[in-house]
Amino acid sequence: xxxxxxxxxxxxxxRQDIIEELIAAGYEAVGAATGREALSVLDTTRPDLILCDxxxxxxxxxxxxxxxxxxxxxxxxxxxxxxxxxxxRDAIIGGKRAGAxxxxxxxxxxxxxxxxxxxxxxEVNRIDQNIQELRQTLSxxxxxxxxAPDALHxxxxxxxxxxxxxxSTQVVFANRVAREIxxxxxxxxxxxxIRCDAAQISTDMRDCWRAACEASTQGRDYLSSxxxxxxxxxxxxxxxxxxxxxxxxxxxxAQCVAFITDPQCRPAVPAKVLxxxxxxxxxxxxxxxxLALGLRSDExxxxxxxxxxxxxxxxSNIFDKxxxxxxxxxxxxxxxxxxxxxx
Numbered sequence: 001x002x003x004x005x006x007x008x009x010x011x012x013x014x015r016q017d018i019i020e021e022l023i024a025a026g027y028e029a030v031g032a033a034t035g036r037e038a039l040s041v042l043d044t045t046r047p048d049l050i051l052c053d054x055x056x057x058x059x060x061x062x063x064x065x066x067x068x069x070x071x072x073x074x075x076x077x078x079x080x081x082x083x084x085x086x087x088x089r090d091a092i093i094g095g096k097r098a099g100a101x102x103x104x105x106x107x108x109x110x111x112x113x114x115x116x117x118x119x120x121x122x123e124v125n126r127i128d129q130n131i132q133e134l135r136q137t138l139s140x141x142x143x144x145x146x147x148a149p150d151a152l153h154x155x156x157x158x159x160x161x162x163x164x165x166x167x168s169t170q171v172v173f174a175n176r177v178a179r180e181i182x183x184x185x186x187x188x189x190x191x192x193x194i195r196c197d198a199a200q201i202s203t204d205m206r207d208c209w210r211a212a213c214e215a216s217t218q219g220r221d222y223l224s225s226x227x228x229x230x231x232x233x234x235x236x237x238x239x240x241x242x243x244x245x246x247x248x249x250x251x252x253x254a255q256c257v258a259f260i261t262d263p264q265c266r267p268a269v270p271a272k273v274l275x276x277x278x279x280x281x282x283x284x285x286x287x288x289x290x291l292a293l294g295l296r297s298d299e300x301x302x303x304x305x306x307x308x309x310x311x312x313x314x315x316s317n318i319f320d321k322x323x324x325x326x327x328x329x330x331x332x333x334x335x336x337x338x339x340x341x342x343x
Contacts, residue, residue, distance in 0.1 A: 003121060004028040006047035008038040008064065009083070010056040014108070018051065018083075021110050027117075035059030039067060047078060049120055051104075051113075054084040054091075065100060070305040077272050079120040083108065162260025164190055168213040178260055181237070187230045188237050194258060196228050208241040212256035215243035222256075237262055278321055287314045291330065 005027050009015035015031050022029040030045055032038035036059045038052070050068075054061035061082055068075060079101040084091070092103050102116055153173055156163040162178035164171055174182070174190045182190040189195050194209070195202050208224045215222030222243035227236040238261045275285035283304075290300045297315070301308045324330040 002026060002028045003048040004030065004045065005117065006030050006032065006038060006041060006045070006050045008032045008035065008050065008052040008056070008061070010034060010053060018108065018113075021114070022117075025114050035061065035064030035067070038064055042068075042072065042075065046075070048124065049117055050078060050080045051083050051117075052080055052100075054082055054086055066305075077124065079124065081116060081120065083113070161262070162190070162258075164194055164258040164260065166194065166209060166213070166256050166258060168210070168255055181260055181262070186232050186234070188228050188239070188260065190260075194239075197231065198229060201226060201228060205239070209256065209258075212241040212243045216255040235262075278318075280318065280321060284314050284318050284321075287311060288318050291315075291318075 005022050007015055007018050007022070007029060009018065009031070010033050012033070015033070019029040019031050030041055030047065032041050034056050035052075038050075039059075052061045052064060056064075059067070061084065065080055068080070081102040081104060082100045083104045083106065085106040086092075092105075101120060104113055104116060153175075156173070156175040159175060160177065162181055163173075163175040164178050165173040170192050171190060171194060178190045181188055187196055187198075194205065196205065204226055205228075208226065211224065212222045220243065223240065225238060225240040228239050229236050240259045240261075242257050242259065244256055271282070271285040271289040274280055274288045275282060278285075278288070280288060283306075286304060287300055290303060297311050298308055301311045304311075319330060322330060
């Protein structure tokens with residue numbers, strides 16, 4: 001199936017040239033002369049990528065992007081590339097901070113334009129493939145009513161934050177991010193055990209580890225977090241211990257899980273993944289994604305240009321759909337997309 005590119009450009013001859021280049025490269029191409037016209041096109045056409053000029057009458061590129069991201073959460077996974085004569089450093093930084101996925105300058109280098117489109121669409125394909133693999137693995141893991149450890153390990157390797165499965169005495173499994181954190185040696189070690197260089201925090205860590213395992217064997221809920229200082233002086237790692245509540249309680253198997261998040265490299269959980277796994281609406285998925293990234297309710301409201309009461313309404317629906325009651329439980333669930341935590 002051909003990919004569809006929407007080209008938003010007010011200069012008619014240039015717009016036509018771009019469309020012809022796209023068609024010659026094997027794409028379907030749709031044109032729009034202004035941001036407003038492009039929004040109308042989106043009512044009937046879902047593009048795979050949008051090329052957008054910045055300086056346009058009626059509704060410019062920045063206005064179009066802001067409207068697109070706030071009013072059309074169903075298109076949140078569609079890349080947008082600014083194509084403009086504004087080639088100054090500040091203009092490029094401003095465009096990327098506004099939410100553009102890439103930035104091309106005029107005069108148009110068609111080879112560079114096509115290479116950029118190909119790169120962005122490959123990125124979309126990788127996300128789609130990861131979603132499909134995640135859904136298939138979850139389906140297989142849940143079909144027997146008790147997820148198999150090997151199936152869960154495959155899912156953990158897809159995640160963008162550290163996951164460490166622990167028995168009462170040792171590390172049972174550490175995903176690729178946890179292994180990388182250990183390799184960096186910046187204050188947190190994950191090998192046969194999980195520990196840090198600060199004596200008191202190591203004691204607190206062992207206490208949390210033990211309490212989580214005890215809660216698991218007793219079928220109780222347990223959730224506790226610690227800040228782990230970096231040797232380099234950067235922002236602390238966040239380490240959260242969570243009981244697995246009987247999921248893996250045979251001898252030698254995991255009894256608790258530790259999640260490692262890095263505020264210097266926040267995990268970006270795709271809204272589409274959250275929507276697919278938890279059956280969320282597009283807006284609920286956008287709210288959930290920002291919650292998983294650590295935003296407060298007022299920050300989510302500002303980011304999505306909606307009222308705080310609307311955020312509260314969506315959060316209530318998310319709690320209902322995920323079977324959680326406390327925000328800490330919800331964040332853990334959103335980050336993994338795997339383990340239901342009953343309060």
